[in-house]
Amino acid sequence: MCRNIRKVKLMENKSTIKKRKKKVSTPVKVLKVTGTVILSMMFIVIITGSIFATALTIYVLNYVDSTTPISLDNVEMNFTSSFLAQNPDYNEDDPNTEPYSTYYTLTQNGERRVWVDLEQVPKYVRDSFVYSEDERFYSHDGVDFKRTFAAFANMILHFADNDFGGSTITQQTIKNITSDDEDQGAAGITRKIREITRSINIEKTYTKDEILESYLNIISLNTNRYNIRGVQAAANFYFSKDISALSLGEAASLAAITKNPSWRNPYDHLDNNYERRANILKTMLNNGAISSQEYETALNEEIVITGDLNFSSGTDTILDSIKSQGVASYYIDESIKETRSIFQEIYGLSYDAASEKLSGGGYTIYTNVDIKMQQEIEEKFKTDSTFQKYAFDNDELWAAFYCMDYSGNVKAVVGNRGEKKSVLCWNNATQSLRSPGSTIKPIASYGPALQKDFIHWSSMFKDEPIVISNDGIESFWPKNYSEVANDDNWSKKNFTATKALALSLNTVPAQIVELLTPSYSFSFLQDNLKISTLEEKYDANYSPMVVGGMRKGIKLSELVSAYQVFGSGGKHYDAHYISQIVDREGAIIYSAENSYENVLDESTSYIMNRMLKTVIDDSDGTGNAAKVNGVEVVGKTGTSQDWQNLTFVACTPQYVSGVWVGYENVKKIETAKYNSISKIWKNIFGDIAANEEVKEFEASETVKQLKYCTVSGKLASKTCTSSATGYYKESNIPEYCSGNH
């Protein structure tokens, strides 16, 4: 680029000299002529000597330098990394469909570069560059000596300038690969000679096509503001087209940029671009690369510049050292974070180095996203009526959603309502720590107690508090403040464990945690269900384990992930956004293991699943509004103290999902204005659930359905007048009722 600016200056100087010449008087003219003759003779000597010296140097270095390892394969180039999504329209039997499609691309240092194979680049695009830069590309051996010597002589004639000019495509490629761009003084000459020898060597190793392919992918096609690298990224940016779809006029327009991008790019200087484009087309015509008709059409073709930063998606935003091609979805944000931590682990890199490696390394990352689901939920989050009971302004309620399948694959994540404005912005699903309220009950009390056979489906509990001791002061705790309105007092009535869960009573799980001990519940959450934000000092206690009153809170993502054990037969998988990472050479550098731990036995899992079904199905169940016709929904609502956070987690036959709402600055939610949390979940996920292929959970063969007495909670005997069906483990079947009622 600098070289060309100097060239323009030189030309200006030349014309000034010419103008001045006209004005000089005769005696001066004689002197001038004599001087010119002497100078010319000197030049001839210098030039001849220089040419000889150069040729000799090249000859020597050609052999001396043959070991210099310049490889087109291992070039340190910044390539765009791509995130792929499973193609929802993929059909194994249709060869026109691909299993994966590009979901998002990342670039580094603001450079837009998308690799393109030479076969994808039309002949006239290649020719435009060849005839613009290096007419004899296909016939020389890396260096065009005719041009080199002419340029060399030109440099000598103009003294001050060390510019040899006349770089071939091979030489330009070397220059770009090596970042060896010293062009001043002796170092400049040495650099040039090194470049020449390397070019000759690389032509021995690689075919012309391989060299041209590298060149077309590395060439700078910048505007004054955006760094565009390579012909594909340029076609995307300037014309919103794939390289294969360019017209001849557009191809020549791209080729016209190379000589001097800041001056010739069509985004900033369309006229300058046209000027150079005309020259290139003329050269192509003269060399028979295009017909005169093609020439005329292309010459008169008006270029429409789109300046499209979002040919792939979104708008341009830069954040957290990741510079991207647009606003990524929340799913991509999480995929970036996961990939980065994998790089940190397998390469032992710092956070920043891992970021750079990811964004510039040309990796292909396979995500687990369900693209249709993700987009559908993003739309639901932009719709006020998903959340609001009626239309009103100044709606500041935040929300989050998270969904995964029962094999550890995250399918969708949305971190807040409204339009996402930047990459790696705050994500309420994966970053916010909030009280989960009563959604903690199945995982901290009912689930582990069932597993240990401390309780069964119809274990009877009296709705009354336990006595807890704080700093030696004993008190009755807890109240039933949660979902059952105006039910602060203790009814002292008996409830089965299942009914207490459906009504979300606080007293019963308090009694259950007392049986288990708070530290047992704490370990179960932390060690078995991998909830990472608990603090033993504060959270191995009654309030956190019974009603979710943790010191910091937990993430929606980890809460949802914990609930998978109620739909998976007790298996717990670590959640993954990505399944595989492939490097630029096609080598798989990471594959998700998808291993699991059996956290609950299968029968406990199924019984808990059936208990959670009553939360939705019972007319007085707190999750009643989440009922979806035609498919089983089992789940649990959660309201934290003073109605500050509302959470709902649900298992459907194929997915486990959860939604949270609350304010940025924690305060009471104006529930009169908003839908219930289970209704919000249904608004977001109801259609997706209704369309799941599997409609029911697989029953556990070891679980028995038995009639129990609703008065005693024991197995119903003939004398019992009121009975219902419960689900029981073989290891914990109650005795028959002996009461007479």
Ligand SMILES: [Zn+2]
């Ligand atoms: Zn009975």
